[in-house]
Amino acid sequence: MTERSFTELRLDGVGRRFAGKDALVDLDLTIRAGEFIALLGPSGCGKSTALNCLAGLLPLTTGSIWQRGPEGERRIDTLPPEKRGFGMVFQSYALFPHMSVRRNVAFGLQMRRLPRAEVVRRTAEAISLVQLDEHASKLPGQLSGGQQQRVAIARAVVLEPSLVLMDEPLSNLDAKLRLEMRSEIRRLHQSLGLTTVYVTHDQEEALSLADRLVVLREGRVQQIGTSEELHTRPSNWHVADFMGFRNIMEVDVTHVSGTEVAVAAGELRLRGTATADVSVGDRVVAAVRPEDVLVGTADGPDGTPATVEVAGYQGRELAVEVRTSDGRALHLRTEQRLAPGDAVTLTIDPQRLLIYPLAAGEHVPEPLVAAVPS
Incomplete structure (x- = not known):
C-alpha cells in the first residue's frame, strides 16, 4: 500500500x-x-x-x-x-x-x-x-x-x-x-x-x-x-547508560593486553573489554548491565565483597542494590532471595564489562539517590 x-x-x-x-x-x-x-x-x-x-x-x-x-x-x-x-x-x-x-x-x-x-x-x-x-x-x-x-x-x-x-x-x-x-x-x-x-x-x-x-x-x-x-555493543558510555547499562563508573586502567583491560577504583578490581584504544593510567568508564553482575556467598572466592542495601521483588527475580566496602553502589538482578544486610561477593564476566575512553574534562555523574530500578 x-x-x-x-x-x-x-x-x-x-x-x-x-x-x-x-x-x-x-x-x-x-x-x-x-x-x-x-x-x-x-x-x-x-x-x-x-x-x-x-x-x-x-x-x-x-x-x-x-x-x-x-x-x-x-x-x-x-x-x-x-x-x-x-x-x-x-x-x-x-x-x-x-x-x-x-x-x-x-x-x-x-x-x-x-x-x-x-x-x-x-x-x-x-x-x-x-x-x-x-x-x-x-x-x-x-x-x-x-x-x-x-x-x-x-x-x-x-x-x-x-x-x-x-x-x-x-x-x-x-x-x-x-x-x-x-x-x-x-x-x-x-x-x-x-x-x-x-x-x-x-x-x-x-x-x-x-x-x-x-x-x-x-x-x-x-x-x-x-x-x-x-x-x-553501545558505541560510547552515553549510549550504554541509556540502553540499560545501569552500572556506569569511572575507573583507572592498570593493565592492557589486547582488548582485555584490568581496571581499578578504590577497592574495586575488575577485568573488562576495551571498546577503543586505552593505555595504562587512563581514566576510563566501565559499564555493565545489572543482570551481568553475578552474586555469590560472602565466603566465595575471587569476588568483590559487598553488602545488600535494598532488595525489590520483581517476580522471578530481585532488583538489588549493594554497596562495596569503599561506598560504591552497584545494581544487580538475581533469582537469589537476598535481604538488606546480607553479605555477598560480586563477579563480572570480562566480556560483559565494557570499557570506554573518557574525554578530557568529562565525568560520569554520580547518582543522587541510590534506588532499586523500576
Missing part, C-alpha cells in the same frame, strides 16, 4: 535551530523501503524535531531530504507536508471527538475527493486491519486508549502512505496496553509492507519494534544500528 512508492529516503546533514540553539545537528540517515526505524533518546535529544522535519512540520535550518523511486530521485524537504505522501500518528491521537470511528478513518480520503465507493472500501479495509469492525459506529470517547490508538493508526494507513511517522504513540497507555499495541504496530508494519519511523524514549519498546535504531543525544547521532548491536 503506497501512495508513491520509493526505494529509499535519504536525510543529508539535516539540522534545525531554535533561537540560535541547535536542536538537531547533521543528521545523516538512509531509510530503505519497508524498514522500521526508531529514533531513540531522552527528552530534549532531538528525536521529535527530526520527525517533524521529516514530516514537513518544521523547515530545515541545514541539509536536505531526498526520496528515490522508480522515477528517479527528488528533493522533498521543499514540499509542504500534504505533498510528501506521509501518514502521521500523534501521541495525543488527534481524533475528531464528534465523528465515529468510520468517519474519522474516512476523513482524509474524503478530503482528497476520492469516489465514494473507494472511500467506503478502503475505510472498511483499514478498520478491519486494526480489528475494530464492531466499534466502527462508536465515537472516540466510547473507546479505550488502545482502541483510540488503533483508530489513529487506521486513519494514517488508509491513505496508503509511502512512509508512516509515529511520535511516541504508546506513551499515554498503561503497561499492559503498551505491550499489546507493540505487537499490533509490528503486525501492521509487516502485513502492509509499511516503511515506519517511530519516535520513543523507551529503549525496550524500540528494541522490540525496530529493524534499526538511531540514538540521539543533545541533537547529535550517537549510534545507528540493529537492536542486537545497540544492546550488546
Whole structure:
C-alpha cells in the first residue's frame, strides 16, 4: 500500500535551530523501503524535531531530504507536508471527538475527493486491519486508549502512505496496553509492507519494534544500528547508560593486553573489554548491565565483597542494590532471595564489562539517590 512508492529516503546533514540553539545537528540517515526505524533518546535529544522535519512540520535550518523511486530521485524537504505522501500518528491521537470511528478513518480520503465507493472500501479495509469492525459506529470517547490508538493508526494507513511517522504513540497507555499495541504496530508494519519511523524514549519498546535504531543525544547521532548491536555493543558510555547499562563508573586502567583491560577504583578490581584504544593510567568508564553482575556467598572466592542495601521483588527475580566496602553502589538482578544486610561477593564476566575512553574534562555523574530500578 503506497501512495508513491520509493526505494529509499535519504536525510543529508539535516539540522534545525531554535533561537540560535541547535536542536538537531547533521543528521545523516538512509531509510530503505519497508524498514522500521526508531529514533531513540531522552527528552530534549532531538528525536521529535527530526520527525517533524521529516514530516514537513518544521523547515530545515541545514541539509536536505531526498526520496528515490522508480522515477528517479527528488528533493522533498521543499514540499509542504500534504505533498510528501506521509501518514502521521500523534501521541495525543488527534481524533475528531464528534465523528465515529468510520468517519474519522474516512476523513482524509474524503478530503482528497476520492469516489465514494473507494472511500467506503478502503475505510472498511483499514478498520478491519486494526480489528475494530464492531466499534466502527462508536465515537472516540466510547473507546479505550488502545482502541483510540488503533483508530489513529487506521486513519494514517488508509491513505496508503509511502512512509508512516509515529511520535511516541504508546506513551499515554498503561503497561499492559503498551505491550499489546507493540505487537499490533509490528503486525501492521509487516502485513502492509509499511516503511515506519517511530519516535520513543523507551529503549525496550524500540528494541522490540525496530529493524534499526538511531540514538540521539543533545541533537547529535550517537549510534545507528540493529537492536542486537545497540544492546550488546553501545558505541560510547552515553549510549550504554541509556540502553540499560545501569552500572556506569569511572575507573583507572592498570593493565592492557589486547582488548582485555584490568581496571581499578578504590577497592574495586575488575577485568573488562576495551571498546577503543586505552593505555595504562587512563581514566576510563566501565559499564555493565545489572543482570551481568553475578552474586555469590560472602565466603566465595575471587569476588568483590559487598553488602545488600535494598532488595525489590520483581517476580522471578530481585532488583538489588549493594554497596562495596569503599561506598560504591552497584545494581544487580538475581533469582537469589537476598535481604538488606546480607553479605555477598560480586563477579563480572570480562566480556560483559565494557570499557570506554573518557574525554578530557568529562565525568560520569554520580547518582543522587541510590534506588532499586523500576
